[in-house]
Amino acid sequence: MTRSMRSESSDERRGSDPSKPRGKSPTRRPPIWWPLFGLGRQLTERRHGYARAGSLKAIDSLFRRSLFVYPIDVGNSNALNIELAALRTPQYNVHRFGIFFTDTPRHADLLLVLGRPTPKSSLPLAETIDQLPHPFGILHLYEPFPPATHLDEVELPNLVGTVEGTPSAEEILGFLLATKGGPGGRWSASADSSPREAPESNAERKGERK
Amino acid sequence: MSSSDATGQRVRRRRLLGVIQADGDGYNLVQEGDGMSLEPAAASEGGARGESPTASVNEERAAIGPRELLADREGPIGEAPVHGAGVFDFRYGPFAGGFPEAGVFHLSTYGERILSCRIDSSYKHRGIEASMAGCLPDEGLRWAEAVCGNFAFAHSLAYCRAVEGALGIEVTGTDRRLRLIGLEMERIYNHLLVIARLAQAAAQKVLDAHLSALFEEALRLNRLFAGSRLLAGVNRIGGVSPMIAAGGAWAQRGPADGRAADTRPPDGPRALERLAGGVEVLRTRFERLYETSLSNRNYLDRLHLIGVAGAERALATGLTGPSLRAASDPTDLRNAEELLPGFAPITKAEGDSLARMEVRAEEILQSCDIVRSQIASLLEGGSTGSGAGASDRGLPSPAAGAREGRSEVRAKALQAKALRAAEGGSGIGAAESPSGTIAWWVDLSEGRIRRAYASTPSLFGFRAFAEVIASHIFTDFPFALESFGLSFADAAR
Numbered sequence: 001m002t003r004s005m006r007s008e009s010s011d012e013r014r015g016s017d018p019s020k021p022r023g024k025s026p027t028r029r030p031p032i033w034w035p036l037f038g039l040g041r042q043l044t045e046r047r048h049g050y051a052r053a054g055s056l057k058a059i060d061s062l063f064r065r066s067l068f069v070y071p072i073d074v075g076n077s078n079a080l081n082i083e084l085a086a087l088r089t090p091q092y093n094v095h096r097f098g099i100f101f102t103d104t105p106r107h108a109d110l111l112l113v114l115g116r117p118t119p120k121s122s123l124p125l126a127e128t129i130d131q132l133p134h135p136f137g138i139l140h141l142y143e144p145f146p147p148a149t150h151l152d153e154v155e156l157p158n159l160v161g162t163v164e165g166t167p168s169a170e171e172i173l174g175f176l177l178a179t180k181g182g183p184g185g186r187w188s189a190s191a192d193s194s195p196r197e198a199p200e201s202n203a204e205r206k207g208e209r210k
Numbered sequence: 211m212s213s214s215d216a217t218g219q220r221v222r223r224r225r226l227l228g229v230i231q232a233d234g235d236g237y238n239l240v241q242e243g244d245g246m247s248l249e250p251a252a253a254s255e256g257g258a259r260g261e262s263p264t265a266s267v268n269e270e271r272a273a274i275g276p277r278e279l280l281a282d283r284e285g286p287i288g289e290a291p292v293h294g295a296g297v298f299d300f301r302y303g304p305f306a307g308g309f310p311e312a313g314v315f316h317l318s319t320y321g322e323r324i325l326s327c328r329i330d331s332s333y334k335h336r337g338i339e340a341s342m343a344g345c346l347p348d349e350g351l352r353w354a355e356a357v358c359g360n361f362a363f364a365h366s367l368a369y370c371r372a373v374e375g376a377l378g379i380e381v382t383g384t385d386r387r388l389r390l391i392g393l394e395m396e397r398i399y400n401h402l403l404v405i406a407r408l409a410q411a412a413a414q415k416v417l418d419a420h421l422s423a424l425f426e427e428a429l430r431l432n433r434l435f436a437g438s439r440l441l442a443g444v445n446r447i448g449g450v451s452p453m454i455a456a457g458g459a460w461a462q463r464g465p466a467d468g469r470a471a472d473t474r475p476p477d478g479p480r481a482l483e484r485l486a487g488g489v490e491v492l493r494t495r496f497e498r499l500y501e502t503s504l505s506n507r508n509y510l511d512r513l514h515l516i517g518v519a520g521a522e523r524a525l526a527t528g529l530t531g532p533s534l535r536a537a538s539d540p541t542d543l544r545n546a547e548e549l550l551p552g553f554a555p556i557t558k559a560e561g562d563s564l565a566r567m568e569v570r571a572e573e574i575l576q577s578c579d580i581v582r583s584q585i586a587s588l589l590e591g592g593s594t595g596s597g598a599g600a601s602d603r604g605l606p607s608p609a610a611g612a613r614e615g616r617s618e619v620r621a622k623a624l625q626a627k628a629l630r631a632a633e634g635g636s637g638i639g640a641a642e643s644p645s646g647t648i649a650w651w652v653d654l655s656e657g658r659i660r661r662a663y664a665s666t667p668s669l670f671g672f673r674a675f676a677e678v679i680a681s682h683i684f685t686d687f688p689f690a691l692e693s694f695g696l697s698f699a700d701a702a703r
Contacts, residue, residue, distance in 0.1 A: 072305050073334075074333075075312065077355075077356050077362075078698075081311060083440075084310070085403060086429055089419075089422040090419050103308070118333060120332055121304065121312055121333045124304055124312075145353075146338060166359070168439055169426070
């Protein structure tokens with residue numbers, strides 16, 4: 001109750017003017033020094049993308065602190081590439097989770113396959129998978145449309161998950177955090193994280209405390 | 211060519227943007243000035259091919275364009291490989307780290323200098339046009355959006371215009387304004403991404419970080435406007451989705467947006483006000499970044515005189531969009547838009563990567579102004595487009611129970627009527643995508659698509675890139691490539 005009241009009053013203090021765009025930072029002030037506040041609460045890890053993370057496995061406990069991702073486009077409509085480009089922006093700051101993108105599969109822990117493979121890209125995809133050092137994982141994101149029939153032709157070993165749809169950058173971040181080994185890194189219970197429930201939104205959290 | 215364009219006159223050349231084989235006959239899709247038309251092959255050939263023209267066809271009627279490329283769009287794009295002492299084929303792709311999409315650049319080189327370039331975009335060929343045969347127009351809309359994700363709005367708009375032209379469906383002024391807003395929102399985020407990539411290639415990490423942040427902000431503004439970060443599912447046959455018209459997208463923002471879900475009821479005008487405010491902030495921030503970047507010689511020198519595509523080459527390769535406007539040609543499909551009365555296309559003269567970057571940067575500012583002025587017109591409640599009078603008075607008020615949306619109901623009624631009448635017909639629709647003209651030709655019969663053809667700007671862009679990259683060194687490759695703003699998905703369909 002106290003927290004939601006405080007957030008509402010801080011809204012009024014800032015003058016919630018609808019014509020002004022919302023600021024980048026949350027509108028409520030943390031009760032303690034912000035870095036300590038954030039570290040313990042793991043706001044990003046608990047908030048994003050876990051609605052679908054139940055079906056995603058972690059690769060290995062090795063990658064809790066750092067994950068090198070090699071994205072490969074095998075035939076998507078460029079929408080997934082754009083969302084991935086959006087993930088590499090300061091708003092998400094994926095480096096703080098130890099998530100890095102590589103230019104070569106030989107340095108990669110996770111192969112991020114984007115799109116349904118077209119006939120011509122099946123062979124280069126297989127060659128790329130051969131170049132991945134062990135242990136590795138493969139995460140397959142593909143768009144629901146247009147429906148192509150080449151999914152069964154390509155065998156993806158160490159598949160940690162397949163996601164159909166065009167996820168936003170935040171959801172992709174959630175998937176990557178899931179494949180890293182759960183939300184907390186060393187705070188998670190086990191490497192193969194059991195499916196978490198969908199995290200509550202800020203609004204729901206406020207409502208519970210009312 | 212009217213070489214008198216030194217006087218600044220609009221160049222009225224007829225430009226070949228597509229070659230369609232239908233029922234055993236060849237047709238040419240031709241852009242003349244700001245309009246498109248489909249004509250039998252014989253009418254627009256003649257002088258260009260060296261064949262003896264008929265009496266009624268003269269030099270000026272010949273449409274300029276890459277005819278051989280358009281005759282075989284699935285084949286390789288570009289120049290034949292060069293052979294010589296020490297020259298080898300450097301195959302860059304299909305999964306090269308530098309370019310996000312799958313495609314191969316076959317570079318003939320002896321080491322540092324690129325002698326010729328041949329591009330293979332077939333890794334992204336999904337056969338979309340062929341798959342559209344037999345579909346209903348609504349289903350075809352999903353295919354059209356699937357051609358290229360970052361041009362999804364422009365593709366769907368051109369496709370909808372084609373179908374609306376074929377079925378004789380009128381679009382209300384309100385929906386036309388919303389479509390203009392969506393088109394400019396797409397232009398803003400694409401141009402921001404292109405300039406961010408150029409800055410990244412030039413190792414301007416601070417500028418790249420700021421521009422990337424603006425790009426992400428633009429995607430969030432897209433979600434505010436349309437409920438979709440990449441503006442998918444906005445257009446419908448006959449208008450826009452009713453959710454957007456009623457501002458419902460604003461209320462359906464969830465916590466995935468990164469902000470607390472707002473509990474205020476959906477309110478159409480308020481969503482657009484917030485969008486206008488966000489676009490104004492984006493414009494101010496980008497203007498400051500752009501002006502600062504112009505004083506950075508480290509950055510500008512990497513772009514200057516790279517990939518020069520002058521007016522002659524631009525026309526011969528079929529370039530459109532900012533790449534053409536950077537070569538002094540003011541062709542822009544928005545010139546003919548009656549809801550943009552004071553529109554003036556932005557042109558530069560040099561035709562190099564720097565000019566293309568400048569055109570895109572100034573177009574970002576122009577698009578922000580267009581979005582804000584269109585929102586202002588919508589909020590005032592007046593729309594001067596053609597169509598019925600009283601029903602065009604701006605947005606439907608929430609209290610009027612406009613969940614269905616008048617435009618949607620009308621479009622559905624018209625379409626149902628057209629389908630019942632087993633109507634056919636064909637139409638051409640075009641839209642100015644961030645990288646050039648997208649034109650769709652749709653041939654309907656008995657209410658279903660019989661044939662569809664898409665003319666996409668990236669095909670011509672890759673053709674132009676393959677020509678201009680010759681005689682450059684490897685280091686200049688990303689500056690030439692990214693400045694065109696191309697997509698393999700768009701080129702290969």
